[in-house]
Amino acid sequence: MKNWQTAILALALALFTWFLVTGREVVESWVDMPVVMTNPPEGLIIEDGLVDKIQVRLRGPKGLVGNLANQNIQYHVDVSTLKIGAQVVDIDASNIPLPSTYEIIEVKPNRLNLKVDRRITKDIEVEAVWSGDLNSDYSLQEVVAVPNRVVVRGPETILRKLTKARAVMKEDFPDDVPSSWAEDVGIELAPEIEASPGQVRVEAFFGPQTRQIWVKVPLEVQAPEGYKVSVSQKFVRLLIEGPIFLxxxxxYRKDIVVNLLFGSEVAPGSLNLEYDVLLPDGCRIVKKNPETVKTHMKKQ
Incomplete structure (x- = not known):
């Protein structure tokens, strides 16, 4: 029984001696330390140069150094005096919150090269754009954005030069082409800039490509009741504009009809009469030759 107690006492003394020796042993180690910015000036932002952590090379008791990672020690940088532009902020080793038990040997980085700017808001135009593959018989006629202006917020140095932003609709119409197509599209901006709203409604309008062509069309004459009509020509020439594919x-010529027009007051004699033209869908008259037709009317 006495030997058992002696063994326990010897073990305890051995452990105590080991901890005592280990705790007094001095070692060097690199420790990551989070960086926290305090007292930021209102309206200012740090665009570049900000780091999440610094690395501290220190010397201290082995037992204590091993526990630093669990103590959540932070390095605080007071940025209350920052101004717009490039700023250099030194990492002051004396401000690192470590007890005198530790000796700080090196800090990486030992300074922060910050780029400071002011955050502002601005009203800018939205430029609506369509991008895609389109049937060659058609063309883009118009693209609009609703709303066509948005409020953006970001660094003053960027927004000062910004007058408009693009909203690009990307759709392909290689075969059938709609007269219009609408989608909600995000606004293209630099990552540092926020827009309100962040999306706009973009609508694109399409139409067939057109050309002008002269056609010769027979003149249809339906004489008023009780009259005999003779005309100076049996055909008229029309300059029409319509879709290329037509x-x-x-x-298409089968759908063009030309009718001589007789007024409500019909009388014998020679007249210059206008004529009515019926065209295929999507076509319009550019010019008539002649504008009127010489007509002779006599009673039967």
Whole structure:
């Protein structure tokens, strides 16, 4: 029984001696220390140069150094005196919150090269853009954004030069092309800039590509009741504008109808009469030749 107690006492003395020797042993080590900015000036932002942590090389008792990682020690940087532009802030080793038990040998980085700016708001125009593959028979006619202006917030040095931002709709229409297409699209801005709203409604309007062409069309004459009518020409020439794809064959000519117009007051004699033109969908008259037709009317 006495030997057992002696063994326990010897073990305890051995452990105490080991901890005593280990605790007094001096070692060097690198320790990561988070950086916290305090007292930031109102309206100012740090655009560049800010680090999340510094590395501190220190010397101290081995037992204590090993426990530093669990103590959540932070290095505080007072930025209350920062001004707009480039600033250098030294990392002062004397401000590192460590007891005198530790000797600080080196700090990385030992200074911060900060770029400071002011945060402002500004009203800018939204430029709506469509990008995509389009059937060659069609063309983009217009692109609009709703709303067409947004409020942006960010660094003054960037916003000072910014007058508009783009909202790009990306859609392909290689075959069937709608007359219009609308989507909610995000505004393209630098990462440092926020927009309100962040999305706008972009609508693109499409239409067929057109060309002008002269056509010769027979003149249809329906004489008023009780009259006989003779005209100076049986055909008129029309300059019409219409979709390119419509003119690829002559089928469109079947849908062009020209009718001589008789007024409500019909009387015998020679007259210059206008004529009405019916065109295929999507076409319009650019010019008539002639504008009027010489007509002779007599009673039957």
């Amino acid at each position: 003119f690829r064959d002559d089928e």
